[in-house]
Amino acid sequence: MNHVLLTGASGRLGREIFAAGQNKSFSVHALTRTELVKIGEVINRTAKSNPEKTIIIDVTLPEGTEALIAGLESAGVQEKISALVIGSTGHSTEQLKKISDIGKKIPVILSSNFSRGVYLFEEILNAKTSTGATVADLARTLGFDLSLWESHHTLKKDAPSGTARTLAAAAAIDSERIASTRVGAVVGEHTLFMSQESEELRITHIAHARKLFAEGALDLCDRIFKTPLAAGTYNMSEALRVLLKG
Structure with missing residues (x-):
C-alpha cells in the first residue's frame, strides 16, 4: 500500500x-x-x-x-x-x-x-480562444477592464490571498486591482470582473467547505x-x- x-x-x-x-x-x-x-x-x-x-x-x-x-x-x-x-x-x-x-x-x-475548481478557474484564464489570444487578453482587446475581488474569514491574515495572487498573475492583473474582504466565517470566494460601461462578465469560484x-x-x-x-x-x-x- x-x-x-x-x-x-x-x-x-x-x-x-x-x-x-x-x-x-x-x-x-x-x-x-x-x-x-x-x-x-x-x-x-x-x-x-x-x-x-x-x-x-x-x-x-x-x-x-x-x-x-x-x-x-x-x-x-x-x-x-x-x-x-x-x-x-x-x-x-x-x-x-x-x-x-x-x-x-x-x-x-x-x-x-x-482546490480543483480554482485550477479550472486558472485554466479558463489561460485558455486560448479562437483568436489565439487568452481569455484575459481577448477581454482587454474588446475593451474590458479586469479586476479581482476575494473574500475570506476574519482569521485569515494575508491579503490578498495566495489564490488571488495566483489568479491575478494568470490574468496579468496588477496587485492594486485586487480587492480583499475579511468577514465572518467565509471559506473562500474569488471573482474576476471583466467590466465595460454597459456590461460586465464575472467568473466566480466559491469554496463551500474546507x-x-x-x-x-x-x-x-x-x-x-x-x-x-x-x-x-x-x-x-x-x-x-x-x-x-x-
Missing part, C-alpha cells in the same frame, strides 16, 4: 486531510512531533516494512516546512519519497530557496490552494502515485497539467 505522511495534522486543514484520507486506497499517517524530529528513521522504517511509494503532505507553518526539509536532508532520505506536497504559505525568500533546492532532487508541489482543499490534496497524491512526477518545484496547476496528460 502507498503511504501519505501528514505533518500539521492538528491544524484545521490537517484535520480535514486526515479525516478525508481514511477511505482512500493509500494510508494516511499523522506524524507526531517525536516522529518529525526523527523523520529519517520514519522514512527508512516505512520504506523497509512497506516498499511502496511515500508522499509527505506538509500543512504546518513556514518554520515547520523549513525544519522538515532540514530533517530530510540531514538524514539523507529525501530521495526515498515520491513527492513533498507543501500547503503552507508566507515563506521567506530564504525558505523558498530551500524549497527550490530540495525540488532539484524530488518533486515538490508548493500550493496555497488545493474539506474541498483536503480532497484536492489527496486527489493530487493519488495521481502522483499513479503517474510519478519528475524532480522540480511545481504549483498545483503545473503539477496537474503534467499529471492529467498521463
